[in-house]
Amino acid sequence: MSLPIFLMSDLGEGSIYVAAMRAVALTLSPKSAVYDITHSIPPHDIAYAALVLEDVVPYLPPCVLVVVVDPGVGGERAVITAKSGEVVAIAPDNGVLTPLLTDATVFRVENESLMLCPISPTFHGRDIMAPVAARIAAGLNIEEVGPKHKPTMLVLPEPDVSDNLVKGRVVHVDTFGNLVTNIKKVHLEEAGIGAEVSVRVSGRQIGRRVRTYSDARKGTLVWLWGSFGRLEVAVVEGSAAERLKATRGSTVEVCGS
Amino acid sequence: MSLPIFLMSDLGEGSIYVAAMRAVALTLSPKSAVYDITHSIPPHDIAYAALVLEDVVPYLPPCVLVVVVDPGVGGERAVITAKSGEVVAIAPDNGVLTPLLTDATVFRVENESLMLCPISPTFHGRDIMAPVAARIAAGLNIEEVGPKHKPTMLVLPEPDVSDNLVKGRVVHVDTFGNLVTNIKKVHLEEAGIGAEVSVRVSGRQIGRRVRTYSDARKGTLVWLWGSFGRLEVAVVEGSAAERLKATRGSTVEVCGS
Amino acid sequence: MSLPIFLMSDLGEGSIYVAAMRAVALTLSPKSAVYDITHSIPPHDIAYAALVLEDVVPYLPPCVLVVVVDPGVGGERAVITAKSGEVVAIAPDNGVLTPLLTDATVFRVENESLMLCPISPTFHGRDIMAPVAARIAAGLNIEEVGPKHKPTMLVLPEPDVSDNLVKGRVVHVDTFGNLVTNIKKVHLEEAGIGAEVSVRVSGRQIGRRVRTYSDARKGTLVWLWGSFGRLEVAVVEGSAAERLKATRGSTVEVCGS
Numbered sequence: 001m002s003l004p005i006f007l008m009s010d011l012g013e014g015s016i017y018v019a020a021m022r023a024v025a026l027t028l029s030p031k032s033a034v035y036d037i038t039h040s041i042p043p044h045d046i047a048y049a050a051l052v053l054e055d056v057v058p059y060l061p062p063c064v065l066v067v068v069v070d071p072g073v074g075g076e077r078a079v080i081t082a083k084s085g086e087v088v089a090i091a092p093d094n095g096v097l098t099p100l101l102t103d104a105t106v107f108r109v110e111n112e113s114l115m116l117c118p119i120s121p122t123f124h125g126r127d128i129m130a131p132v133a134a135r136i137a138a139g140l141n142i143e144e145v146g147p148k149h150k151p152t153m154l155v156l157p158e159p160d161v162s163d164n165l166v167k168g169r170v171v172h173v174d175t176f177g178n179l180v181t182n183i184k185k186v187h188l189e190e191a192g193i194g195a196e197v198s199v200r201v202s203g204r205q206i207g208r209r210v211r212t213y214s215d216a217r218k219g220t221l222v223w224l225w226g227s228f229g230r231l232e233v234a235v236v237e238g239s240a241a242e243r244l245k246a247t248r249g250s251t252v253e254v255c256g257s
Numbered sequence: 258m259s260l261p262i263f264l265m266s267d268l269g270e271g272s273i274y275v276a277a278m279r280a281v282a283l284t285l286s287p288k289s290a291v292y293d294i295t296h297s298i299p300p301h302d303i304a305y306a307a308l309v310l311e312d313v314v315p316y317l318p319p320c321v322l323v324v325v326v327d328p329g330v331g332g333e334r335a336v337i338t339a340k341s342g343e344v345v346a347i348a349p350d351n352g353v354l355t356p357l358l359t360d361a362t363v364f365r366v367e368n369e370s371l372m373l374c375p376i377s378p379t380f381h382g383r384d385i386m387a388p389v390a391a392r393i394a395a396g397l398n399i400e401e402v403g404p405k406h407k408p409t410m411l412v413l414p415e416p417d418v419s420d421n422l423v424k425g426r427v428v429h430v431d432t433f434g435n436l437v438t439n440i441k442k443v444h445l446e447e448a449g450i451g452a453e454v455s456v457r458v459s460g461r462q463i464g465r466r467v468r469t470y471s472d473a474r475k476g477t478l479v480w481l482w483g484s485f486g487r488l489e490v491a492v493v494e495g496s497a498a499e500r501l502k503a504t505r506g507s508t509v510e511v512c513g514s
Numbered sequence: 515m516s517l518p519i520f521l522m523s524d525l526g527e528g529s530i531y532v533a534a535m536r537a538v539a540l541t542l543s544p545k546s547a548v549y550d551i552t553h554s555i556p557p558h559d560i561a562y563a564a565l566v567l568e569d570v571v572p573y574l575p576p577c578v579l580v581v582v583v584d585p586g587v588g589g590e591r592a593v594i595t596a597k598s599g600e601v602v603a604i605a606p607d608n609g610v611l612t613p614l615l616t617d618a619t620v621f622r623v624e625n626e627s628l629m630l631c632p633i634s635p636t637f638h639g640r641d642i643m644a645p646v647a648a649r650i651a652a653g654l655n656i657e658e659v660g661p662k663h664k665p666t667m668l669v670l671p672e673p674d675v676s677d678n679l680v681k682g683r684v685v686h687v688d689t690f691g692n693l694v695t696n697i698k699k700v701h702l703e704e705a706g707i708g709a710e711v712s713v714r715v716s717g718r719q720i721g722r723r724v725r726t727y728s729d730a731r732k733g734t735l736v737w738l739w740g741s742f743g744r745l746e747v748a749v750v751e752g753s754a755a756e757r758l759k760a761t762r763g764s765t766v767e768v769c770g771s
Binding site (some may be wrong): 012019023033074117122 | 518522527551573688689712725727741746751
């Protein structure tokens, strides 16, 4: 049984570049199923992609994961692969895999016999990453791809934590207009903030904390701990992004009160 | 052989929430294939999702179908599952499954041993519906999920039918700008409308009926019986939505003449 | 082992029309996997779809490929199927398969026992193409679909080649704003253009040629040979479409200098 292959990129939903990667993966590992995580990463946004991986990878089955957010394609940066739990990831060595690489052994992909030929200098997703992923999915030992490698690690955008104050940011606006932040419970603990909490977005106070959206009336501005452990600001059956004119990057402050 | 799993939601194409559901389903039923119906249901639009199910479910193979349009997540509403023909559906008990529940035995999902742990109060799609669907796809008997349940049924937006007049609405604007309505042939029969028919959208007369788009010249405004049995207004090789400045919800009137 | 089925159309990402096709294909070939190429072909744009096929088909595994770009649905045009290498394609006979039909034997799909019943005059993708594709994927011999057929061939939009000058067009703007053209190396050879090359988009000179995007500084306007062999104009880590106010159809001129 071959492993399933998951694809993630900034190439856009419905991209024919993704179609080519999917086709290559299935050609070289015909017994794999190929699935998408998302192709809606903002173009070249390595940090955003790393945050998505932090949230989604814990739910993946044993698989091979290909991440193509690759502004440096064809240049000096390496292509790497590493095993994190039951997930073998393959991506450019630009920090995008940071959340997966703690304690992982990383290999640099250099074995050209595993790649397509010729290799386009502008699309390693199709010509290097998809074919190598497919061969691993079909049973290739990860150590065959090349030598061990010390990967580039990214400093992910963590909130500023000080005494009784956490300053974070909106990292994602979802389809409902909910504002998802980079603030987690651990940051409030680090700041010594207890049960009484005040949340502000772009300086505006958010009324109350709820357990879930339906705990307040339609139209109420609330905050809650979202399903991936992130502080989230929402309008019940409405859009917090519209109400607060907030976008990705907007400041979110939490203090004890 | 495990059943395939189909996902449908208002979470958006390329949503990482959907990616997490897909990952959970494949983790718990590795021999299932997971497919999407659509994730472009307008946010929280239960009635719209029910209409889509009415049109699409008759074409599905034997499968497990997960429908996540769930404004009441984490509140009082139950999660239910029911078998309709060869399709086992699982969804919040908010009426979204209405077209599938005539004559179906419905069960309330309560068996926590089938769910993820912990359960986020804001994302039952990932923590309850996807895992229970996966276990059913892998062979679990639907009666194991919990007790029988009397489901919430929705009154779907039917057209008003009176003597010689049917008043309906545009329920969907497709990618070509075609206006798909909630009017079917049966409504015309109920109104006693015969072969001579006059169709108006937002008060404007639609020229003629065709069998298919290519039966009239480019640019002609026509109406026809669409591929799901719904009255449809189109501009040949153009956009009826633009021409008529019509949107979802616009009034469509049919009378005999 | 059934063949995988690939779907491509102008029906839009997340389209419920596509969902119905996917459902029909899986019903009639339950052991096939069904994948998407793209559903973002501009509505009715046969020439665009043909260009996508030219680029993507060489990467496909052995499969059945369904192409639904079908402005003439329900009219006089036939539905055809043909084997090109290891890919069996099925599509309306409107020229969309042109890049695959050189030397291929083409059959007209007429065997009604292979189709759904009834057949909607407005959606042959669901009622004819998906079911016939599924039966071929499950083992049906292509010759069973109907008689041999002389297909409609499209003249694809090739650049004008004259002495020392190639005049082409932007055929695709990708998610990064890169301008992908219909100009290939062979056209420069035909025009007798050597190593020294000057490229202009809408009359504006493009600075320099690079091997890959990262070969120049952020913000530089460059041109290169893209990953599908097409001349491409890009802004490093920016959008050439925005910078040059260029869109699909914009003129691109190449001359020797």
